[in-house]
Amino acid sequence: MTAVHAGPDTGQGGAARPETLAAGLDEDARRWLEQARAEAAAQAPGWEPRFAEAGRRCGPADDARVLLLTAARPDPADLTRLYRQGTAAERRAVLLALPLLETDPAHGVPLVEDALRTNDTSLLAAALGDYAARHLQAHTWRHAVLKCLFTGVPVSRVAGLASRSRGDGELARMLRAYAAERTAAGRAVPDDLHHVLALTEEER
Amino acid sequence: MRIFDPHIHMTSRTTDDYEAMHAAGVRAIVEPAFWLGQPRTSPASFHDYFDSLLGWEPFRAAQYGITHHCTLALNPKEANDPRCAPVLDDLPRYLVKDQVVAVGEIGYDSMTPAEDTALEHQLQLAADHDLPALVHTPHRDKLAGLRRTLDAVAASALPAERVLLDHLNETTVEEAKDSGAWLGFSVYPDTKMDERRMVAVLREFGPEKVLVNSAADWGKSDPLKTRKVADAMLAAGFDEDDVDLVLWRNPVAFYSLSGRLRLTAPATGPTHEGNSILRGAPATGTAAHPVAAGA
Numbered sequence A: 001m002t003a004v005h006a007g008p009d010t011g012q013g014g015a016a017r018p019e020t021l022a023a024g025l026d027e028d029a030r031r032w033l034e035q036a037r038a039e040a041a042a043q044a045p046g047w048e049p050r051f052a053e054a055g056r057r058c059g060p061a062d063d064a065r066v067l068l069l070t071a072a073r074p075d076p077a078d079l080t081r082l083y084r085q086g087t088a089a090e091r092r093a094v095l096l097a098l099p100l101l102e103t104d105p106a107h108g109v110p111l112v113e114d115a116l117r118t119n120d121t122s123l124l125a126a127a128l129g130d131y132a133a134r135h136l137q138a139h140t141w142r143h144a145v146l147k148c149l150f151t152g153v154p155v156s157r158v159a160g161l162a163s164r165s166r167g168d169g170e171l172a173r174m175l176r177a178y179a180a181e182r183t184a185a186g187r188a189v190p191d192d193l194h195h196v197l198a199l200t201e202e203e204r
Numbered sequence B: 001m002r003i004f005d006p007h008i009h010m011t012s013r014t015t016d017d018y019e020a021m022h023a024a025g026v027r028a029i030v031e032p033a034f035w036l037g038q039p040r041t042s043p044a045s046f047h048d049y050f051d052s053l054l055g056w057e058p059f060r061a062a063q064y065g066i067t068h069h070c071t072l073a074l075n076p077k078e079a080n081d082p083r084c085a086p087v088l089d090d091l092p093r094y095l096v097k098d099q100v101v102a103v104g105e106i107g108y109d110s111m112t113p114a115e116d117t118a119l120e121h122q123l124q125l126a127a128d129h130d131l132p133a134l135v136h137t138p139h140r141d142k143l144a145g146l147r148r149t150l151d152a153v154a155a156s157a158l159p160a161e162r163v164l165l166d167h168l169n170e171t172t173v174e175e176a177k178d179s180g181a182w183l184g185f186s187v188y189p190d191t192k193m194d195e196r197r198m199v200a201v202l203r204e205f206g207p208e209k210v211l212v213n214s215a216a217d218w219g220k221s222d223p224l225k226t227r228k229v230a231d232a233m234l235a236a237g238f239d240e241d242d243v244d245l246v247l248w249r250n251p252v253a254f255y256s257l258s259g260r261l262r263l264t265a266p267a268t269g270p271t272h273e274g275n276s277i278l279r280g281a282p283a284t285g286t287a288a289h290p291v292a293a294g295a
Helices: A020-022 A026-041 A049-057 A061-072 A076-085 A090-101 A105-117 A121-127 A130-135 A140-150 A162-163 A169-184 A190-202 B015-024 B043-054 B056-063 B085-089 B090-097 B113-128 B143-154 B174-177 B195-205 B226-235 B241-258
Strands: B001-003 B024-033 B067-072 B100-107 B133-136 B164-165 B182-186 B208-212
Touching: A020 A026, A020 A061, A026 A049, A026 A061, A049 A061, A049 A090, A061 A090, A076 A090, A076 A105, A076 B195, A090 A105, A090 A121, A090 A130, A090 B056, A105 A121, A105 A130, A105 A140, A121 A140, A130 A140, A130 B100, A140 A162, A140 A169, A140 A190, A162 A190, A169 A190, A169 B067, B001 B226, B001 B241, B015 B056, B015 B208, B024 B100, B024 B241, B043 B056, B043 B067, B067 B090, B085 B090, B085 B113, B090 B100, B090 B113, B100 B164, B113 B133, B113 B143, B143 B164, B143 B174, B174 B182, B174 B195, B182 B195, B195 B208, B195 B226, B208 B226, B208 B241, B226 B241
Parallel strands: B001 B024, B024 B067, B067 B100, B100 B133, B133 B164, B164 B182, B182 B208
Antiparallel strands: none
């Protein structure tokens, strides 16, 4: 097949490179992905349905969808619409693509905040990548970390955890209060809580 | 025993139900879009509902080791409400989604001209999107409703072999079977079919192309009726292969007509390990951390 070229940002932020993704696909899926990516790059009218159907055409659909988004580079209004009209899987792809598209925080942060209001752990995890680490307000970010502890999302999925937690006294207070609440209820304190608490106690 | 419930409205059910269904052998379900009991007043209300069937509900199901797909449509009752009917224009963008395995529930409620129009339009949408159709047959004036449904299907671009006629009973099964369509039976505590009658229908008409569902919703209904029919079949002398045909292979075959049925439970993220249920192997249990409602 013709090599699919990586966009300038691909490969950062944990998204699969096109070559890596294509290598794991069978012939039909590879051909489909190549065609879909060309349509996306040309912003052809059919590219959005390709974004929707990636799951049944192309194995690791998160990576495939991110690839289509980085090829199409939709403007913020279109990106927001793709998120709002997307299934959970499509929303996840938009979230994963935010740092690669370098979306203006005025448009990208509301999408991250929307995902953080859900209880779908796959959306929470996808929302807490590099983009959130860079752009979320302190209050929102602290609540996101706490929500990971509530919903069982491993904090290893939170990008920039160590650097943002370091010396964060307010986060430490929230973690201690949560630990006290768990203890008062006779419930176990998650290991991840101790881990983040230790990070907050490191010096800035 | 592996069970596929091809018609159940899980948005109306609790996580206790999911847990009990998994314990009873249910590993896959299809949730058709339908009426909510309280009438909707705008297409936006459908959008939120469809989004839920494509987002939150599959996540909830996967936490209990159950794979969730859906069918989307404007339902027969609300096809009569001019405030709702414009949602027909929005269906194409939903029908391309990965987890949509049919157009449905469509069909007749009161057999009005507005229902004719919506049914015709949505049978065409199914043909256009290469999807089969789940067709509800009416509860009132049932046989006449079935015949009008068969006429509408015959006049459409969708072959009867890509149609599942649902809520059949003793009075409609024969003509439905003659049409070449798939045959759906909803088993309810008091209305529709019951286990004993279901077994009698299976004896008379055979298990080929027969699907049994609980159609459980917000009314008096039982999400374990699929398992109860399986047990009644075994007690009546059907063998395990017959049970597997009716409760698993037939629904798999029908919804596979979409090309979109994926029976490997999707990983729902870091708290859930996907269980392969392609061959009905028992799931390894429910997720370690089902998400608390107030989280």
